Amino acid sequence: MKTRIPLLLASAGLIAISACTTTDPYGNSTDAGGVGGLNRTQTGALAGAAIGGILGATRDSDKNDQGRDAARGALIGAALGGGIGAILDRQQKSLQQSLNNPNIQVVNHGSYLSVTMPESTLFATDSAAVGAQGQNDLYTIARNLQQYPDSTIQVVGHTDSTGSAAYNQDLSERRARSVAGILSAGGVAQNRLSTAGRGASQPVASNETVAGRAQNRRVQILITPTR
Numbered sequence: 001m002k003t004r005i006p007l008l009l010a011s012a013g014l015i016a017i018s019a020c021t022t023t024d025p026y027g028n029s030t031d032a033g034g035v036g037g038l039n040r041t042q043t044g045a046l047a048g049a050a051i052g053g054i055l056g057a058t059r060d061s062d063k064n065d066q067g068r069d070a071a072r073g074a075l076i077g078a079a080l081g082g083g084i085g086a087i088l089d090r091q092q093k094s095l096q097q098s099l100n101n102p103n104i105q106v107v108n109h110g111s112y113l114s115v116t117m118p119e120s121t122l123f124a125t126d127s128a129a130v131g132a133q134g135q136n137d138l139y140t141i142a143r144n145l146q147q148y149p150d151s152t153i154q155v156v157g158h159t160d161s162t163g164s165a166a167y168n169q170d171l172s173e174r175r176a177r178s179v180a181g182i183l184s185a186g187g188v189a190q191n192r193l194s195t196a197g198r199g200a201s202q203p204v205a206s207n208e209t210v211a212g213r214a215q216n217r218r219v220q221i222l223i224t225p226t227r
Contacts, residue, residue, distance in 0.1 A: 084111065084225045084227075085110065087148065087150075087225060088108050088110070088111075088112070088113055088225065089108065091113060091144065091147075091148045091223070092106055092107075092108045092113055094144055094147070095113070095115065095141065095144050098140050098143070098144060099137060099140055099141070101121060101133070101137055103117075103118055103120065103121050104116065104117050104118075104121060104137060111224070111225075112222055112223055112224040112225070113222070113223040114220055114221070114222050114223075115141060115220065115221040115222075115223070116218055116219075116220050117134070117137065117179075117218060117219050117220075117221070118214065118215070118217065118218050119214070119217035119218060119219075120214070121133065121134050121137065122134035122175070122179065122219060123175060126171070128171065128174035128175045128177075128178045129178065130178050130179065130182055135182055138179060138182040138183060138186065139182070139186045141183065141186075141221065142182070142183045142185075142186025142187055142188050143186065143187070145183065145188045145192075145223070146186075146187050146188065148223075149189075149192075150225060150226050150227050151192065151223050151224055151225050151226055152192050152193075152194070152223075152224050152226060153180075153183065153188065153192050153193050153194070153221060153222065153223055153224075154193075154194045154195070154196060154221075154222040154224070155176045155177075155179045155180040155183070155193065155194070155195045155196070155219060155220070155221055155222075156172075156176055156195075156196045156197070156198055156219065156220045156221075156222065157171070157172030157173060157174070157175040157176035157179075157195075157196070157197045157198065157219050158172055158198050158199070158200070158202055158203075158216060158217065158218050158219070158220070159171055159172050159199055159200050159216065159217055160200055160203070160207050160212075160213035160214075160216040160217050161200040161203070161207040161213075161216075162207075162213065165199060165200065168199040168200045169197055169199035170197070171197075171199075172197030172198055172199050173195070173196070173197030174197075175197070175219055176195040176196060176197055176219060177195050179195075179219050179221070180193045180194075180195045183221075200216065203216045204216060204218075
């Protein structure tokens with residue numbers, strides 16, 4: 001019974017956290033901005049407490065007083081989760097203040113930040129060469145990433161569905177590498193960077209309209225704290 005109670009409480013916390021994530025019509029997860037009006041730091045603490053409670057209850061080697069161990073795990077998890085949430089809050093605010101391009105979206109998902117840059121900000125049609133304005137924006141992002149060094153960065157390229165799947169995959173990969181290359185040139189350590197191309201496989205809007213296709217042609221910079 002002692003084990004059941006902390007596990008049930010931790011599971012309830014995880015269910016509450018998952019309620020802040022929804023799926024759009026295109027199969028992509030979207031974040032609803034926290035749990036019950038909580039800010040990111042509070043949501044991070046809640047997530048950490050839930051996970052810490054589970055670990056404390058299930059990783060007890062002596063099997064004595066698992067309720068106590070779950071509580072200790074929850075406290076440690078809450079501190080770690082709250083710290084990550086606070087860092088992401090600050091980094092998001094700093095990025096939004098330094099970027100002068102309203103077309104760039106910076107979203108805090110609670111455990112990572114996503115910076116979404118549309119094709120029009122970075123590239124000419126069918127090109128993987130970053131234009132002057134896009135380079136300026138990427139150097140701004142690179143400065144921010146240097147100020148917050150404890151994270152990994154994945155650069156992900158996306159296209160619309162026009163053209164063959166092979167062409168779109170190749171273009172998305174080349175665009176991701178181009179963006180990562182500029183971040184590296186801006187001072188971001190290469191061992192923090194990785195790239196991926198998704199082609200047209202992860203649309204955020206309908207490819208049946210001009211506006212929808214424009215939204216799908218984008219590059220995402222995903223920033224995940226390492227501690």
